[in-house]
Amino acid sequence: MGKMFSFDGLRSLVSGLGTPGRDKAATTDYSYIPLSDDQLFAAFKTSWVINKMIRVPAQDATRKWRNWQADQEQIEAIEAEEKRLGIQNKLRQCKTWARLWGGAAIYIGTDQDPSEPFDPATIGKDGIQYLTVMTRKELSAGELERDPRSDLYGKPKDYQIAGVTDFQKVHPSRLIIQIGEEHPDPFQVPGVNAGWGESAVQAAYDACKNADSTAGNIASLVFEANIDVFGVPDLMSQLADPAYEERVLKRFSLASLGKGINKTLIHDAAEEFNRKQINFSQLPELLQQFLLMVSGASDIPLTRFLGQSPAGLSSTGDGDMNNYFEMVHALQTLDLEPALKRFDDALISSALGSRPDEIWYEWAPLKQMSEKEIAEIGERTAKTLETMSRVGGWTGEELREVGTNQFVENGVFPGLDNVVAETDASGGFDLGEGDDGDDQDTNASPQAQDAAPRTLYVSRKVVNAVEIIEWAKAQGFKSTLSPEDLHVTIAFSRQPVDWMSIGEAWQSELTIAEGGPRLMEVFGGGALVLQFKSSELEWRHEHMREMGASWDWPEYLPHISISYQGEDIDLANVQPYQGKIVLGPEIFEEVKEDWKSSIKEQDKAQ
16 A cells, blocks of 8 residues: 655545645735835826725824813914924825835924934924925835844834935934834835835735726726627628628628617618627626725725715614724824824924923814714713712812813813803803802801701602502502502601701602512511612612711611501512602601601502
8 A cells, every 4th residue: 555645735636625736726825026116106196996095094094183181272282383383284194105105204303413312302392393294215214223122123223315415314213104014024125115114005906906907897898788780691601702891891881870879770681680788787796896805905994985875774884984983093093193102292392382291182083973962962961960960079160170071072062161261261150159268147047058957757759659559459458558658768867967968869750670679578567568679769868877867777678668457468479569660759858756647548449
């Protein structure tokens, strides 16, 4: 028996899969052929697919720009400096040319020696003079740093500006450097790309070329959408006569001249005439698939690439665009932001004369909210501020500042911060709180100061009491409390307490959702109660206790008293009420020791 050789890979002797002699894919491999500058230039200028693939990510990464977080005067000064230098547009250009050529940079122009390291701390007011965008064609990369202990490891030690006498050297810290696509091994990059990256066109070149070629071929087919076919008797046998051939050509030339879309075609009865039409039904889908390949190669969804709404009744394109926005945000935070760090420090110093540590920025969101969404956000923010105000954990000044910032940042009331600042400066707004320096009348009545402490009983009436009573009757209760007497007790304090210190509840109406832990228990005095859990009621009770309210029982258990005939029913046969419980607003009263005398029960028949 001969030796059997085994090779790595998937092979089949039956189907020929993986066999070089039968499987064409078995001989397929990848080869790296760098695109020349002439090819890149021609592709960018002549192919809208490649042009858009290069421009769109760079444009989207910079078009909404960024929001500085600082005092308003500082923000205005920084934004004015950005406009003077044109950094937003120049960064867009730099990223665009980096994606096309493989690398580009912005030179930070100052009055310092460009070959020396750049220290932003040395920049004073108006210290940045200009910004210049250069591609790798004008800015040559120097020797790569091979010391792994250096933060420039794998990057050029310096750059040289081509075309300047003696090749002026530029230190990397004086450049805002952007590359197209990273090389897996920067030390093995050949030619003009050494020290830079790869063009974004390189990996997507075939996909773009196939899409352009398919579109061109489909366009050519349009001119042959209809082909006229004539059948001439004995044509082949008669063509041996040159005079016949001339007559045939003249015959069909006249036929073409006389025939148009709305004209009449005259032909011999023995001739046959047919019109062949090309079927275009599948070509749009075919072109769409080639464009989809470009979309995948460029990481740009078709909804953004083609500017059209997605097809399908349930298709919105939101998922694709959200993923794309995440990609652009990653480009901003991972590519642009680190490259801008040193420049931004110098920018702030150039705008303000110094670099305060508390100044920072965030990229403006790309996704635009509708007017309805903005209004909903404003409404939710207002309700949150109202709730925070009722809780009493924040001062009016704090809530005003937080609310103003939220309304401005969410685009609800643009410019509100400026109006508030002007109002504060003019002293035209009063939060209604006494100033420390105000003279207070020591003889003022107690109502004008803290309220007089008194006993406290807090409850919430059950809004859907009728539903609960119907459930109780269905469970065999002989009698129940009347609907107006069903309630939940939150506080029962015989110890006097300042009611004003307790404040309001977060919600005037409280709904306990269906389900959850529910129990039927018999409390003291034969009270048959429905016990349930509510973190809101428990928190509210604890808050009242912290404010000085007393409680005569070991723990607080939210419950509703259903009847005071608890000894007359077997709870083993009762299923606790599982529906929702709707509670009305809190009612503050003084404790009535004879409260039970006012409660009346109604029998099952009522």
